[in-house]
Amino acid sequence: MGGAPPAHSAAHLRRGRKGARVASPAVTGPEHSRPAPPLTLAELDALPVSRLRGVGERKQEALAEVGVRSVLDLLTYYPRRYIDRTRQAAVGDLRPGDEATVVVEVLRASTQRTRGGRSLTHVEVADEHGRRLRLGFFNQSWRERQLQRGAEVVLFGRVEEFRGRLQMTNPVVDLIGDRTARIVPVYPQSDKAGLSTWEIAGWVSEAMRRTEARRIADPVPGDVRRRFHLVDRHEALHLVHVPDSMEAAQRGRARLVFDELLRVQLALVERKRHLEATLRGARHDVDVGPGSLVARFVDGLPFPLTAAQRRVVDEIRRDLEQPHPMHRLLQGDVGAGKTLVALAALLVGVQGGHQGALMAPTEVLAEQHHLGIRALLEGLVVPDDTTLIGERPVRVELLTHRTTAAERRRLGAALVAGQVDVLVGTHALIQDGVAFADLGVVVIDEQHRFGVEQRAALRERSGENTPDVLVMTATPIPRTAAMTVYGDLDVSVLDELPPGRTPIHTVWARDESSEAAVWAHVRDEVAAGRQAYVVCPLIEESERVEAASAEETHERLVATELSGLRLGLLHGRLAAAAKEEVMSRFRRGDLDVLVATTVIEVGVDVPNATVMVILAADRFGIAQLHQLRGRVGRGAYASVCYLVGAAETPNGEARLAALAATTDGFELAEVDLDLRGEGTLMSDRQTGRNDLKLASLRRDRAWVDRAREVAFELVGEGGLAARPELAAEVDLLLGAQDTDFLLRS
Numbered sequence: 001m002g003g004a005p006p007a008h009s010a011a012h013l014r015r016g017r018k019g020a021r022v023a024s025p026a027v028t029g030p031e032h033s034r035p036a037p038p039l040t041l042a043e044l045d046a047l048p049v050s051r052l053r054g055v056g057e058r059k060q061e062a063l064a065e066v067g068v069r070s071v072l073d074l075l076t077y078y079p080r081r082y083i084d085r086t087r088q089a090a091v092g093d094l095r096p097g098d099e100a101t102v103v104v105e106v107l108r109a110s111t112q113r114t115r116g117g118r119s120l121t122h123v124e125v126a127d128e129h130g131r132r133l134r135l136g137f138f139n140q141s142w143r144e145r146q147l148q149r150g151a152e153v154v155l156f157g158r159v160e161e162f163r164g165r166l167q168m169t170n171p172v173v174d175l176i177g178d179r180t181a182r183i184v185p186v187y188p189q190s191d192k193a194g195l196s197t198w199e200i201a202g203w204v205s206e207a208m209r210r211t212e213a214r215r216i217a218d219p220v221p222g223d224v225r226r227r228f229h230l231v232d233r234h235e236a237l238h239l240v241h242v243p244d245s246m247e248a249a250q251r252g253r254a255r256l257v258f259d260e261l262l263r264v265q266l267a268l269v270e271r272k273r274h275l276e277a278t279l280r281g282a283r284h285d286v287d288v289g290p291g292s293l294v295a296r297f298v299d300g301l302p303f304p305l306t307a308a309q310r311r312v313v314d315e316i317r318r319d320l321e322q323p324h325p326m327h328r329l330l331q332g333d334v335g336a337g338k339t340l341v342a343l344a345a346l347l348v349g350v351q352g353g354h355q356g357a358l359m360a361p362t363e364v365l366a367e368q369h370h371l372g373i374r375a376l377l378e379g380l381v382v383p384d385d386t387t388l389i390g391e392r393p394v395r396v397e398l399l400t401h402r403t404t405a406a407e408r409r410r411l412g413a414a415l416v417a418g419q420v421d422v423l424v425g426t427h428a429l430i431q432d433g434v435a436f437a438d439l440g441v442v443v444i445d446e447q448h449r450f451g452v453e454q455r456a457a458l459r460e461r462s463g464e465n466t467p468d469v470l471v472m473t474a475t476p477i478p479r480t481a482a483m484t485v486y487g488d489l490d491v492s493v494l495d496e497l498p499p500g501r502t503p504i505h506t507v508w509a510r511d512e513s514s515e516a517a518v519w520a521h522v523r524d525e526v527a528a529g530r531q532a533y534v535v536c537p538l539i540e541e542s543e544r545v546e547a548a549s550a551e552e553t554h555e556r557l558v559a560t561e562l563s564g565l566r567l568g569l570l571h572g573r574l575a576a577a578a579k580e581e582v583m584s585r586f587r588r589g590d591l592d593v594l595v596a597t598t599v600i601e602v603g604v605d606v607p608n609a610t611v612m613v614i615l616a617a618d619r620f621g622i623a624q625l626h627q628l629r630g631r632v633g634r635g636a637y638a639s640v641c642y643l644v645g646a647a648e649t650p651n652g653e654a655r656l657a658a659l660a661a662t663t664d665g666f667e668l669a670e671v672d673l674d675l676r677g678e679g680t681l682m683s684d685r686q687t688g689r690n691d692l693k694l695a696s697l698r699r700d701r702a703w704v705d706r707a708r709e710v711a712f713e714l715v716g717e718g719g720l721a722a723r724p725e726l727a728a729e730v731d732l733l734l735g736a737q738d739t740d741f742l743l744r745s
């Protein structure tokens with residue numbers, strides 16, 4: 001490295017090819033001899049790839065198709081893997097059945113039509129010792145053009161034996177061109193766009209060479225780099241693109257992974273700090289000692305709080321004590337007892353004279369919460385000097401779309417007058433223009449997406465102070481993922497189930513004979529006085545089709561497998577009143593079996609139900625299955641969850657096997673992350689450019705922790721504004737939309 005000729009300097013790069021004969025700053029005399037400062041990412045982003053040799057209009061378009069427009073894009077277009085030429089198998093070592101990577105040269109290729117009308121391309125290749133291997137590609141006649149005589153390629157595939165000769169069918173092919181390095185980076189290629197991995201490698205090396213003189217700026221302080229043994233950024237990019245060993249590539253990768261995660265954490269920590277600095281929360285009476293409303297509530301319960309519940313209530317109490325509003329995510333597996341924690345939070349608000357709101361995702365759940373909370377708060381009183389005895393019962397009201405206009409007016413007046421203490425409703429509450437006298441605490445059940453907009457809507461509802469917000473979810477998120485996606489929230493975890501739960505036994509009924517046993521068990525349980533759910537296959541395309549299919553299933557079960565039992569049907573297309581009617585009949589025990597779509601996914605709480613039958617279970621995701629299973633095992637009786645049907649994909653197989661193996665939501669969340677990848681998770685939240693190109697929330701767990709630690713250090717008291725270089729990078733790479741608050745602070 002080093003010693004790049006002036007014509008390759010970054011200054012030249014900036015002027016483009018036409019300026020090649022203009023002397024570079026390094027040789028124009030003493031007044032210019034001060035070295036130019038290192039190149040920032042923004043500067044690299046301002047350089048179009050067309051400045052690189054060999055990137056003409058056509059290649060420029062091809063690169064744009066894979067999202068590469070600037071030199072920065074190119075330098076962050078990372079190799080998808082590396083080939084260590086010295087460690088590849090030779091054709092002579094291959095055994096039928098092996099999955100192997102070999103480096104070979106193309107001898108010839110030809111295409112023929114099969115009788116079935118398909119095309120079959122045969123390619124003859126040989127390794128450096130001349131040992132031959134035959135490749136077959138079906139319906140890929142373009143391979144003939146791709147695999148020209150003499151081309152050097154890397155193959156990955158399963159070795160087969162055919163008529164005594166070794167062959168591979170449809171192997172993964174990477175053309176590596178005539179690159180002689182020991183370690184060959186393989187870039188994601190695009191056959192469609194007509195980009196080859198060696199072309200990309202060539203442009204990347206040129207860009208690296210031409211940034212050599214000024215080098216690429218590194219805004220991460222030296223002490224942080226030393227603490228985690230990180231190379232500087234220029235070096236890291238060099239190692240990732242032009243490594244001389246696999247270890248070197250790993251060292252480069254570690255640094256760039258850290259950068260990606262650090263930027264995300266900086267944005268999140270800064271947002272958190274910014275909100276804390278600018279928003280005022282309600283002033284609360286956080287006394288939970290003897291005689292307080294919260295203590296009277298807890299003492300009145302028929303059971304003690306679990307240690308986890310006590311810990312989380314205390315975390316919330318400390319949040320409420322702060323001058324800035326709480327924004328906390330409470331994760332707790334199904335049945336962990338989140339409702340009591342929510343109530344304790346709401347009551348801290350109420351005892352200080354504020355109002356509380358609890359929002360559920362569906363009307364069914366809102367109504368259920370309303371009933372449950374009324375029962376739990378029965379007999380609790382708050383001071384009220386307008387009454388004769390100076391106190392009145394805590395008042396809990398329900399507001400949903402079913403509330404009549406007259407009732408709505410009456411409720412609205414009571415809310416504004418501060419006579420309602422806790423309002424229960426759906427998530428639509430905050431959009432509905434409901435005005436409170438003094439909203440202090442808001443609990444949002446079964447949702448973790450509660451963004452900036454909703455917060456703004458809340459602020460409008462509640463005057464000068466921003467209410468404290470507790471968001472609850474029973475969909476566990478692995479810790480590092482939670483930190484990355486919801487890192488601007490504080491997170492509490494209820495990691496303990498109340499005692500006395502009977503664990504749910506999960507059975508995967510793969511075939512028809514085991515399905516018969518499922519219905520027999522449902523009949524037995526009903527005969528013993530218990531109840532069951534049957535969840536119909538998930539049909540994503542439309543609620544209408546799904547409802548129709550649920551109706552069919554219901555009819556079939558009534559006529560055959562479950563004839564003679566009392567069956568109810570619940571799906572999304574029913575009117576709200578009809579839904580509630582079915583639910584309350586099931587709750588009262590007037591129905592034995594509830595045939596339903598996923599509308600019962602969350603929150604439904606009927607302790608007498610002991611069987612959950614999920615039809616075509618492999619159509620559901622892990623989190624959904626776990627939620628559905630959580631509808632049983634809520635009482636003292638042993639419960640069973642049946643996953644019915646064979647899995648149609650290896651992924652489905654893995655999901656159902658995981659469900660059958662564990663009831664631990666966090667373990668399942670990890671499996672889910674492994675199976676689905678983090679893409680889905682990030683897209684829930686991330687807007688703008690996705691900056692996680694190298695980092696994996698699974699593989700790089702430890703780096704998530706370190707990045708978060710460093711982000712808190714760097715943001716510090718002064719905010720990210722005190723670190724302008726880093727702030728600029730966050731803004732550049734995470735998109736202004738998500739981070740415009742950085743500029744305002």
Ligand code: ADP
Pocket residue numbers: 303304305306309332333334335336337338339340474498499605634
């Ligand atoms: P979730 O976390 O799924 O919302 P809930 O709050 O609905 O759980 O609680 C599930 C059930 O557990 C309820 O019937 C509730 O009364 C009961 N429960 C909650 N906390 C305790 C506890 N500490 N001891 C015993 N039972 C509890």
Ligand code: MG
Pocket residue numbers: 338339445603
């Ligand atoms: Mg709940």
